[in-house]
Amino acid sequence: MTIRVxxxxxGYSRIPFKSLFEHLPGVEVVVPPDVTQDIVKLxxxxxxxxxxxxxxxxxxxxxxxxxxxxxxxxxMSIDCGPCRLGFYAPIQERxxxxxxxxxxxxxxxxxxxxxxxxxxPLLKLTRVKxxxxxxxxxxPAIRYSFxxxxxxxxxxxxxxLIRCREIHRGDTTKIVSRLLKRLDNENDxxxxxxxxxxxxxxxxxxxxxxxxxxxxxxxAGENHVVLENFINMDLIKKFGEEGIEVHLGNSxxxxxxxxxxxxxxxxxxxxxxxxxxxxxxxxxxxxVIGHYIQSQEEGFDGFVHIYPFTCMPEVTAxxxxxxxxxDPFYLPVQFFAFDEHTGYEGMRTRLEAFxxxxxxxxxxxxxFQGVYVEPSEIQExxxxxxxxxxxxxxxxxVFNPFCDMLSMIKKPQxxxxxxxxxNE
Numbered sequence: 001m002t003i004r005v006x007x008x009x010x011g012y013s014r015i016p017f018k019s020l021f022e023h024l025p026g027v028e029v030v031v032p033p034d035v036t037q038d039i040v041k042l043x044x045x046x047x048x049x050x051x052x053x054x055x056x057x058x059x060x061x062x063x064x065x066x067x068x069x070x071x072x073x074x075x076m077s078i079d080c081g082p083c084r085l086g087f088y089a090p091i092q093e094r095x096x097x098x099x100x101x102x103x104x105x106x107x108x109x110x111x112x113x114x115x116x117x118x119x120x121p122l123l124k125l126t127r128v129k130x131x132x133x134x135x136x137x138x139x140p141a142i143r144y145s146f147x148x149x150x151x152x153x154x155x156x157x158x159x160x161l162i163r164c165r166e167i168h169r170g171d172t173t174k175i176v177s178r179l180l181k182r183l184d185n186e187n188d189x190x191x192x193x194x195x196x197x198x199x200x201x202x203x204x205x206x207x208x209x210x211x212x213x214x215x216x217x218x219x220a221g222e223n224h225v226v227l228e229n230f231i232n233m234d235l236i237k238k239f240g241e242e243g244i245e246v247h248l249g250n251s252x253x254x255x256x257x258x259x260x261x262x263x264x265x266x267x268x269x270x271x272x273x274x275x276x277x278x279x280x281x282x283x284x285x286x287x288v289i290g291h292y293i294q295s296q297e298e299g300f301d302g303f304v305h306i307y308p309f310t311c312m313p314e315v316t317a318x319x320x321x322x323x324x325x326x327d328p329f330y331l332p333v334q335f336f337a338f339d340e341h342t343g344y345e346g347m348r349t350r351l352e353a354f355x356x357x358x359x360x361x362x363x364x365x366x367x368f369q370g371v372y373v374e375p376s377e378i379q380e381x382x383x384x385x386x387x388x389x390x391x392x393x394x395x396x397x398v399f400n401p402f403c404d405m406l407s408m409i410k411k412p413q414x415x416x417x418x419x420x421x422x423n424e
Contacts, residue, residue: 003125005106006030006071008058011227012156013252015184016149021075023141026127030071032061035230039064044340046095052084053308053339054224057231059092066101075121078107083282083313113259140189147192148183149253154196155179156236156248158203161375163240165208173237175202204381212243213372215358218295220249220288221306222314225338227252232306232336233344235351239304242355245375247300249291250284269294276320283313285320292321296331299371301358303331309339330367332357 007017009032022029035057043060058076065071076092079085089107096103106125109117119138126134155176163172179202186192217239225231227250239246257263269290277289292303305321307314318335325333334354336347361368 002026002028002127003073004028004030004071005073005075005125006032006065006069007075008032008061009035009228010224010252011229012152012180013149013227015152015180016145016252018184019148020122020141020145021125023137023144024122024126025137027125030065030069032065035061035228040231040340046099050310052311053231054222055084055088055092056340057224057228058088059095062092062096062103062105063099063101066096066103072101072103074103074105076105076107077110077118079110110259113256114261143189144187144192146253146256147189147195149251149256151183151192151195151199152180153251153253154199155183156251158199158377160236160240160246160248161377162203162206162208163237164214164243164245165210165212165378167207167209169241171206172240175206178202200381208378208382210382213374214243214245215301215355215362216245216247216299216372217302217304217358218247218249218291218300219304219306220284220291221304222283222308222311223250223252223255225306225308226250231338233342233347235304235306235336238351242351244355244358247295249287266290276324277317281313281316283307283311283317285313285317288314288317289320292329292331292333296329299368299373300331301362301368302354303333304336304354305333306336306338309337309342332361 003026005021005027006029007014007021010017014031018029018031021027039060040057041060042063043056043058046063047056047059062074065074076089077085078087078089089105093103093105096105106121108121111117122138122141123134126137159172159176166172179199182198183195186195219235219239220226226248229236236246236248254263254266258266266287269287271290272293273286273289276293277286280286288305292305295303305314305318307318321329321333332354334350336350358368
């Protein structure tokens, strides 16, 4: 007997989610369609009014899959702590049953992936007898999902760096679409391990303005809103088309590494944000503060914080940033809160004004002049020979992160030191 299962899409993340389940014997994966306004309206209609937007979006996806794709088994990650994500699965299942649907939502616990509770639902899904044999099927599925997730992070990073430099508008979008489709269909692990060279080769086909020094922004916030392009109105693409270099603070791969206690970049963000937010209050609050401080220290031109309307951890992070401004936090920041009523035209006006502010700072404010550093990926792809590509790749992805980890032994300090009392 085969089980038809599906899951929330969350942008490009559907590719590693699909790989995780499609390699399990007895499981037929139905990939969710792209999120649309009709899906958002459908979920909002049956959700509590003030619940956060990702709840409404995923509920709408579930109803759409039940009614139009004959799926009644869903898999959804949950988390513990102050974030409402931990309550999604049981509450949504109750709502769907109250609507008359025969549905099962299987929660995958992601509080700490090292306790391996998340394996239990996957083991139960397979139709292979014997726990050892099930593990033999599960390990390749996890490998495919993990590797594909890492390449999606690479593709998105290059997308943010190259679109602002492209000579022919639309080249980056075409390459990204082609790479994602190829990655989704690639089921040869040997070829997957060299897919980074495929990504590099494809992006090198895009003619760019090599001497261009674009404005740089960091875009961070709540995971679902950042990763689902329909919900955030494709901000990465819109900023890129305006000539802005976009660095994304969130990725599914980075989140998984964090839950495995292997994401040293996130640990560094926790360290530098600790003076302002000493405990985890849920959501991405700690890392949003860390990204803001790091972006300011690295000479970025702006910071964009996006989150669901009514998300308390993200609203708290916003309050902390605004409470420290203009000193020691001086980096321009733009906040976008999204719900089912958010329209693009109102956002566009604020986006254009934010870009004008960053341009004025680059021209007139000494803090933003002469601080631009070209990304290493651009230098390697367009300014260096491929002869030492593997060595450079090792330095960037292994050696440099190891050095960053060692640097985290430093004691966190405030951006602006408070002068000592003379009487002390």
